[in-house]
Amino acid sequence: MVSVSDVPGAQGLSRDQLREVYFKMFLARSVGERERMLNRMGKGPFAVTGEGHEAAQVGTAYAMTPGKDWALTYYRDIGVALTLGMTPRDLLLAHLARAESIESGGRNMPSHFSSVDLRIVSGSAPVATQVPHAVGIALASKLRGLDEVAVTYFGDGGASVGDVHEAMNFAGVHSLPVIFVCENNQYAISVPASKQAAVTDLSVRAQGYGFPGVTVDGNDVLAVYSAAREAVERARNGDGPTFIEAKTYRLVPHTSDDDDSRYRSREEVEEWRKKGPLVRFGAWLEENGVATKDEIGEIEAKAMAEIDAATEYAEAAPTPDPASAMRHVFVEEE
Amino acid sequence: MAEKTMVEAVRDALHDEMKRDERVFVLGEDVGRGGVFRATEGLRDEFGEDRCMDTPLAEATIVGASIGASLNGLLPVAEIQFADFIHPAFDQIVSEAARLHYRSNGAWSCPITVRTPYGAGVHGGPYHSQSIEAFYAHVPGLKVICVASPYDAKGLLKSAIRDPNPVMFLEHKKAYRSFREEVPDEDYTIPIGVAERKREGSDMTLVTYGLMTRYSLEAAAAVQGDGGISVEVIDLRTVSPWDKECVLESVRKTGKALIVYEDNLTGGFGAEVAATIAEDAFDFLDGPVTRIASPDVPLAPYSGVLEEFILPNPEKIAEGIRKLAAY
Numbered sequence: 001m002v003s004v005s006d007v008p009g010a011q012g013l014s015r016d017q018l019r020e021v022y023f024k025m026f027l028a029r030s031v032g033e034r035e036r037m038l039n040r041m042g043k044g045p046f047a048v049t050g051e052g053h054e055a056a057q058v059g060t061a062y063a064m065t066p067g068k069d070w071a072l073t074y075y076r077d078i079g080v081a082l083t084l085g086m087t088p089r090d091l092l093l094a095h096l097a098r099a100e101s102i103e104s105g106g107r108n109m110p111s112h113f114s115s116v117d118l119r120i121v122s123g124s125a126p127v128a129t130q131v132p133h134a135v136g137i138a139l140a141s142k143l144r145g146l147d148e149v150a151v152t153y154f155g156d157g158g159a160s161v162g163d164v165h166e167a168m169n170f171a172g173v174h175s176l177p178v179i180f181v182c183e184n185n186q187y188a189i190s191v192p193a194s195k196q197a198a199v200t201d202l203s204v205r206a207q208g209y210g211f212p213g214v215t216v217d218g219n220d221v222l223a224v225y226s227a228a229r230e231a232v233e234r235a236r237n238g239d240g241p242t243f244i245e246a247k248t249y250r251l252v253p254h255t256s257d258d259d260d261s262r263y264r265s266r267e268e269v270e271e272w273r274k275k276g277p278l279v280r281f282g283a284w285l286e287e288n289g290v291a292t293k294d295e296i297g298e299i300e301a302k303a304m305a306e307i308d309a310a311t312e313y314a315e316a317a318p319t320p321d322p323a324s325a326m327r328h329v330f331v332e333e334e
Numbered sequence: 335m336a337e338k339t340m341v342e343a344v345r346d347a348l349h350d351e352m353k354r355d356e357r358v359f360v361l362g363e364d365v366g367r368g369g370v371f372r373a374t375e376g377l378r379d380e381f382g383e384d385r386c387m388d389t390p391l392a393e394a395t396i397v398g399a400s401i402g403a404s405l406n407g408l409l410p411v412a413e414i415q416f417a418d419f420i421h422p423a424f425d426q427i428v429s430e431a432a433r434l435h436y437r438s439n440g441a442w443s444c445p446i447t448v449r450t451p452y453g454a455g456v457h458g459g460p461y462h463s464q465s466i467e468a469f470y471a472h473v474p475g476l477k478v479i480c481v482a483s484p485y486d487a488k489g490l491l492k493s494a495i496r497d498p499n500p501v502m503f504l505e506h507k508k509a510y511r512s513f514r515e516e517v518p519d520e521d522y523t524i525p526i527g528v529a530e531r532k533r534e535g536s537d538m539t540l541v542t543y544g545l546m547t548r549y550s551l552e553a554a555a556a557v558q559g560d561g562g563i564s565v566e567v568i569d570l571r572t573v574s575p576w577d578k579e580c581v582l583e584s585v586r587k588t589g590k591a592l593i594v595y596e597d598n599l600t601g602g603f604g605a606e607v608a609a610t611i612a613e614d615a616f617d618f619l620d621g622p623v624t625r626i627a628s629p630d631v632p633l634a635p636y637s638g639v640l641e642e643f644i645l646p647n648p649e650k651i652a653e654g655i656r657k658l659a660a661y
Contacts (some may be wrong), residue, residue: 070406105439114438121405122438126429132395133430136402136410143359143384144407162422166395173390328440329474331498 007288011226018290019299021062021221025054025278027303028079031088032252034307035095035110039256043315044095047256048111050076052219055277056183056246057153058083059224063232064151070119070137072130072152076183076250080153081113084120088310098317099324106320128154128161131180135167138176138235149235151179151228157188159202168243172209177235179228180243183218185250190263206243218246219277222284251276337514343484344373344449344505347491348411350521352381355409358495359385362396362413370415371451371510393419397426400446401434410446411495417452417504418461424469431500432475447494451507452480453545453596454628454645458507459636465544465597470502471574471606477526478574480544482506484515486571489524497526506545513548529577531584535566537659538590538621541581541607543570546594546646553651563659565592573603578610585611586618592626592658594651599627621661626654 010018032049039047050057057079061071066084073080078091090102097106103114104122114122121137123130134152141148158164159182171178182202186193199205206213216227224246231242249272253260260269285291291299338346352358359381360374366388368375378386389396393414400410414420420427427448435443454463470478477499481487487505494501532547533554542550547569554565566584570576585591591611593604608623626646628634634641
């Protein structure tokens with residue numbers, strides 16, 4: 001019998017955990033695809049998803065303690081939300097703007113993840129405004145003597161926003177337990193990375209804020225997990241922030257309203273699809289004897305069954321009471 | 335009870351709330367050494383630098399970090415050094431603080447207070463003089479308070495800090511030290527959204543807030559003396575939510591309304607007051623709803639003579655009262 005830790009390169013993850021990681025990645029991919037499909041069927045007015053980002057998202061979130069650590073996501077982070085415990089049902093209820101959506105009850109656009117219980121803070125659409133919130137949460141964590149870590153996500157476009165600079169600087173000055181994760185998919189809608197920054201690796205910026213920065217292969221889930229686990233340990237031990245740049249590729253248009261053929265070739269997308277995170281991790285599981293092809297098929301079938309059931313549930317769920325649009329402008333006091 | 339300046343009253347309120355509730359902390363530029371107006375003086379010595387925290391010079395993140403800290407169990411009171419410098423934080427205030435509760439269907443809330451000195455009349459030039467209340471009064475989900483008196487400052491700041499919503503607390507800088515007033519030592523609060531009738535009158539209703547309350551009272555006393563015009567003066571104190579009932583009740587009694595504000599005329603908060611009076615008290619009016627405000631030039635030019643020319647003052651207000659009374 002092979003001991004789990006003997007699987008080379010598994011980063012200490014057990015066989016079950018490695019399979020769970022694959023499950024979450026496949027679930028994230030498939031929820032995104034389902035949302036795009038429902039959009040094309042005219043059922044959801046809008047879809048913004050993150051196919052291709054699964055390793056960056058699941059790899060980082062898997063290093064967090066759900067419900068204890070805080071996640072400040074952006075609109076591609078389906079994999080973060082699902083790894084921390086939101087369900088396909090939660091996301092599809094949000095996609096269809098149903099009353100019982102825990103994200104927003106139909107108020108916010110889909111993929112603006114939120115769960116008070118899971119400490120996934122409700123997000124907005126202006127890019128990178130969530131990054132200072134992570135810093136404030138980490139500040140409170142430090143002032144209150146808690147060992148909670150805040151992890152915030154943004155893209156390569158978001159990395160250009162002033163809030164990110166301000167937030168990183170603040171976090172460095174106060175040595176806060178916060179992790180900045182940049183999912184660098186090399187395009188901010190249509191603007192390529194070369195027009196976004198004059199450096200190849202955005203992580204070098206961390207040096208200017210006085211904390212470590214690392215660039216990882218964002219399509220290698222175990223490499224991402226390894227970097228994230230180290231960053232979480234640093235933060236939890238009071239050693240301050242880390243900037244993780246996960247280099248990846250968005251396999252789909254920016255949103256359901258985007259046509260990415262205007263700015264990148266089909267050949268380029270196809271090349272990246274071949275080295276996508278699910279293809280790679282699936283092959284790794286087989287090569288290392290963690291799961292057979294059939295077992296991977298079973299994991300995928302389980303995910304699809306969950307998504308099918310969630311779709312059915314969400315489609316049947318009621319829309320919000322129109323008059324409820326007037327509520328919750330302010331806290332309703334007892 | 336002692337006579338205090340407004341800046342002392344602000345400091346008292348901060349001190350008392352920090353003492354009362356250990357979740358309360360202040361953060362901002364230079365607050366550790368008391369801030370440029372000395373509103374936080376002594377707080378670091380008593381409560382430590384974790385609760386009176388100097389931040390990097392970055393307004394968006396002063397507010398953004400406050401939002402985050404409020405989500406994780408604290409009650410931040412952010413100081414923005416001058417209202418004129420709050421604009422980089424507009425996105426955090428409007429997109430984030432104001433919308434978080436609504437967009438999450440009531441799941442998240444954001445109990446922050448943002449204090450900032452505003453207003454002209456101190457030779458502050460175009461970047462230490464602005465009035466910003468109309469920008470924020472326009473945004474659902476924010477409460478906006480304008481104070482220019484020691485008594486109100488203490489009572490309303492305590493209410494702001496205890497409020498479960500984001501509150502913009504605007505302190506007129508010319509009122510910080512220009513006069514003293516009796517301020518009780520003990521704990522008291524003034525409810526947000528309630529106006530105060532500062533002077534009873536029968537010929538017209540003058541609606542105002544901020545430093546213009548003081549100028550309007552001077553004008554009302556002057557016209558009573560030399561022309562026998564009886565002006566009822568209402569200080570809104572809070573511009574969002576604002577006390578419509580108090581204003582409408584008064585206008586229905588007097589039949590005339592004059593609105594006085596320091597901000598630029600166009601789109602200033604007084605425009606909203608005027609529209610509401612026109613709509614809800616039309617049958618009671620026997621004169622045009624009138625506004626006195628600064629003309630539409632950037633507030634405020636540095637030179638004393640230029641500034642004096644632009645800003646409303648007791649003489650200009652008295653002239654407006656006489657004109658409306660003669661209608």
